[in-house]
Amino acid sequence: MIESKNHLLLAQLAEGLPICSHPYATIGEKIGLSESQVIERLRYLQKKGTIKRLGIIVKHATLGYRANAMIVWRIPEAEIDIVAQKMLKFSFVTLCYQRPMLPEWSYNLYCMIHGKNKVTVENQLAQLIKQCDLSAVEKQILFSSRCFKQRGAVYTANSSFNEK
Amino acid sequence: MVLELSDLQKKLLNDFQRDFPLTPTPYANIANQLGVSENDVIDALNELDEKQCISRIGAIIPPNQLGVSTLAAMSVPQDEIEHVAAQINQYTEVNHNYEREHEVNLWFVLIASHSSHLDKTIASIENETGYRVLRFPLIKEFFIDLSFRLDLAND
Structure with missing residues (x-):
């Protein structure tokens, strides 16, 4: 209860x-x-620890941070922790997650860069690649073009699925 | 578009992304700290909300602290993306939904009470939209989400 x-x-x-x-x-x-x-x-x-932080949740895009790239990398399993720790040294890396590879999407490390524009983010990415020695690593860069929804991460008691 | 923000609004945006006061009158406490009135703070926040500068005042909850969640993605033809995004947004289990510049172009986060609820929701989305959903549940998080320092100088 x-x-x-x-x-x-x-x-x-x-x-x-x-x-x-x-x-x-x-x-x-x-x-x-x-x-x-x-x-x-x-x-x-x-x-x-259920709540990681409590406070104002800003909308980056309105505040001038219009570019947001999700970069997905293919990193050998044994090196993931080391690479992630290196990436986190850069303050422009705002998130870093390990996720499973799928046959059609064989990338396992995801990081996010928020910047004022695409050029800034591209420069930051170049810096990351150089300093973390990632130039030979397979990757995809996915810039966000539109946000269709952004809200708090809680499912509601009567979920949409149950209503259907 | 140049966003005109007051000094108070800039302070609120940068200094109160975490450790929001857990007191009966949090806005009055913030006002005290900043040497303004409670109404000043309330007005400034309402304006930030109206201008879409803030999503909300709320809590960041790490993945899988409540129920189960997953990142999900779909490849949708460009001329259908708005329609499909709207279909997906109707699910209360969906809390983020972004278009990204890639063949796999629709990326969203789902959260459900338990894994069978998540499975059913994904099956229902696939059924309704006609597109396959790729699932990328979190294996490990490497970052503690500290507040994001905004450079709000006019440039």
Whole structure:
């Protein structure tokens, strides 16, 4: 039961914390928790690591960071950790994930670069390739051209699938 | 387009991406820190929201902390991409959906309560759109998502 209340709370938060004097009380009213219960639970979820950060989630594109490239690399399994650690030394690398290869998509390391424009991102990528010694590595560069949806990562209690 | 942001808005954008106050009146606390009124902060945030500078004030939750999630991708003909993206966006399980410049051009993130829910959602998307969904679940995350330092100088 505690878990499901937390889930309700995070689903509410995924809609965005209300911008009003007592936002945690406003959220609490919707799910049957007091203001202090909401705050306690959020503290707990943050401490436990369920919430990695709590704060303003910016829209990079509106703020002038119009270019965002996902670069996927084919790295030998044994070297993935070492390569990823090297990539993370660069502050323009905002995310770095290992994902499975598929027969039609044989790339296993994904990293993201956010920059003000495509040229900046291309230069940053060139720097990354040079300094991490990646010139011989198979890769694909995927610039984003449009964002169709960006919202909080919580499935809702009555999911669209169940409604269908 | 030049975005006109006040100093207060720039401060809010850069300094409050993490450690948002968990107090009864967080906006008043922020206002105190910055030497302005609670209303100033509320107005500034509302304007940032209206101008689409912020997605929301909320929580970043690492993949698979709640339910199960996966990155997914599809190859969709260019003239159908808007239609297919709209179909995919109808699923509440989908929380990010981007077009990328590649033959594999539609990339989205799905989150579901458990793996059979995820399987059913993907099957339903494939059925509805007629395109195959490639699945790339996370194996390992190498980065701790620190807040992104924005250079908001006018250039």
